[in-house]
Amino acid sequence: MTTEERSAPTRTAEPAEPAAPTGTAGGRRDLAAAAAGVLLVALAIGAGWLIQQGDGSLQVQWPPLLASWDPHLGPGTPAAVAVAVAVVAYGPRLAGRLPWRALLLTCWAGSVAWILSLALIEGWYRGVERRLTTKHEYLRVIDRFDDIGAALRGFTDHIVIGPPGNWPAHVAGHPPGATLTFVGLDRAGLGGGAWAGTWCIVLGGSAAVAAMVALRALTGEHLARRAAPFLVLAPFAVWTGTSADGYFTAVAAWSVALLALAATRTARHPAGAALGSGLLFGLTCYLSYGLTLLAALLTAVLLLGRTARPIVPLALGALVVPAAFTLVGFNWWAAYHLLVERYYQGAGGTRPYSYWVWANFACTTLAAGLATVAGLRRAAVASPAAVRGLRSGASTGAQRLAFLTLAALLTLVVADLSGMSKAETERIWQPFVVWLMPAAALLPDIGRRGWLTAQAVVALLVNHLLWTGW
Numbered sequence: 001m002t003t004e005e006r007s008a009p010t011r012t013a014e015p016a017e018p019a020a021p022t023g024t025a026g027g028r029r030d031l032a033a034a035a036a037g038v039l040l041v042a043l044a045i046g047a048g049w050l051i052q053q054g055d056g057s058l059q060v061q062w063p064p065l066l067a068s069w070d071p072h073l074g075p076g077t078p079a080a081v082a083v084a085v086a087v088v089a090y091g092p093r094l095a096g097r098l099p100w101r102a103l104l105l106t107c108w109a110g111s112v113a114w115i116l117s118l119a120l121i122e123g124w125y126r127g128v129e130r131r132l133t134t135k136h137e138y139l140r141v142i143d144r145f146d147d148i149g150a151a152l153r154g155f156t157d158h159i160v161i162g163p164p165g166n167w168p169a170h171v172a173g174h175p176p177g178a179t180l181t182f183v184g185l186d187r188a189g190l191g192g193g194a195w196a197g198t199w200c201i202v203l204g205g206s207a208a209v210a211a212m213v214a215l216r217a218l219t220g221e222h223l224a225r226r227a228a229p230f231l232v233l234a235p236f237a238v239w240t241g242t243s244a245d246g247y248f249t250a251v252a253a254w255s256v257a258l259l260a261l262a263a264t265r266t267a268r269h270p271a272g273a274a275l276g277s278g279l280l281f282g283l284t285c286y287l288s289y290g291l292t293l294l295a296a297l298l299t300a301v302l303l304l305g306r307t308a309r310p311i312v313p314l315a316l317g318a319l320v321v322p323a324a325f326t327l328v329g330f331n332w333w334a335a336y337h338l339l340v341e342r343y344y345q346g347a348g349g350t351r352p353y354s355y356w357v358w359a360n361f362a363c364t365t366l367a368a369g370l371a372t373v374a375g376l377r378r379a380a381v382a383s384p385a386a387v388r389g390l391r392s393g394a395s396t397g398a399q400r401l402a403f404l405t406l407a408a409l410l411t412l413v414v415a416d417l418s419g420m421s422k423a424e425t426e427r428i429w430q431p432f433v434v435w436l437m438p439a440a441a442l443l444p445d446i447g448r449r450g451w452l453t454a455q456a457v458v459a460l461l462v463n464h465l466l467w468t469g470w
Helices: 027-055 077-097 100-122 124-129 138-145 148-153 176-187 193-219 221-232 245-263 270-285 289-305 311-328 332-345 353-368 370-392 397-417 437-442 448-465
Strands: none
Touching: 027 353, 027 370, 077 100, 077 221, 077 448, 100 124, 100 193, 100 221, 100 448, 124 193, 138 148, 138 176, 138 193, 148 176, 148 311, 176 193, 176 311, 193 221, 193 245, 193 289, 193 397, 193 437, 221 397, 221 437, 221 448, 245 270, 245 289, 245 311, 270 289, 270 311, 289 397, 311 332, 353 370, 353 397, 370 397, 370 437, 370 448, 397 437
């Protein structure tokens, strides 16, 4: 008997529900939602092309994505196609039959294979080794952290453009936890772009596992299993293997997963799980300023668990990383305000809000895939019942899933309206998009492989037709 089985979640008895959505009801509306997603992308491409050709203010070559037109094949092409075919053909069956722990390991392996094969379409050097070594990236400043304490105390002096020695774009655009990760790898003898890229790919693949752990705790195992193939074949894997955002996604996802285990008391030591969630949340906030919005998802988890018990250990854990950085001399708030200044010194000052406020969601459509769009339609339809069920304590797993995915969508809306997410959201929003993906579990069995195929096709087309590198 597993730990999860020994410590079953404490929940109010819920009405029976089928193991999977049945019938074809809503199938046409699902297709209509997917068609609306295609239309949104088409409008973003058309309008973006006119604006970019007119005044260049979008600062992207192939709007709405930060990419350039570059049709090509590569060493990873056969592997990527093979992974996609395997997941479409065998993923749903394996997800339903494998023992739980074997399924988690299989999903991690499948996700890493998908991410890596997509990256290798560009070849090992261009697709993996070089990615984090360009002029914008973290590895360019490793030698400036020989004295880590001094580097952190002076970190804010180099954020804005103007003073000598300002940080590269990604270093300036993130708290120093991101850079220190790669400094740590270098000190451990794992320096260079190959190790950094491998780190992001392997950890990025674990985000799918974290999502499944959280889904099992919050919504039930049958929905977690249904979501598994869609989490593995996520289109945003195109960007997971090309940036540190895949690493950020994993840290954030495990924070949510640990809190889900604590809130539903499916962990052997719920307080320890909550403490671990807080530690990872604190780290997340020092990897990316925008990931403070993860607090909204953590709140949704507590609401779904109908408990406030984890809040104290969660808060204690969340204070550890901020306290450590503050004691060393790094001021998060001061750095953030300087980042806003730098943002408007650069592309953020010219990119029109009127375009990106809606085109960002075209980027999200490409990153999440059409199956996710269709699943979110079903989640939206279920939202009134989900809220009622949450209030009464008698919600079904599908209703809890709808609540979780819509909470993630609301988080994206907040990030979008902030004006600090103009473009590049296909990469930046990965930590939130991963929580949209399980909405595809709400789709019926009929046509399921078709939806998985659509997910794969989006990723393969983007990766083979465009160059998406920084």
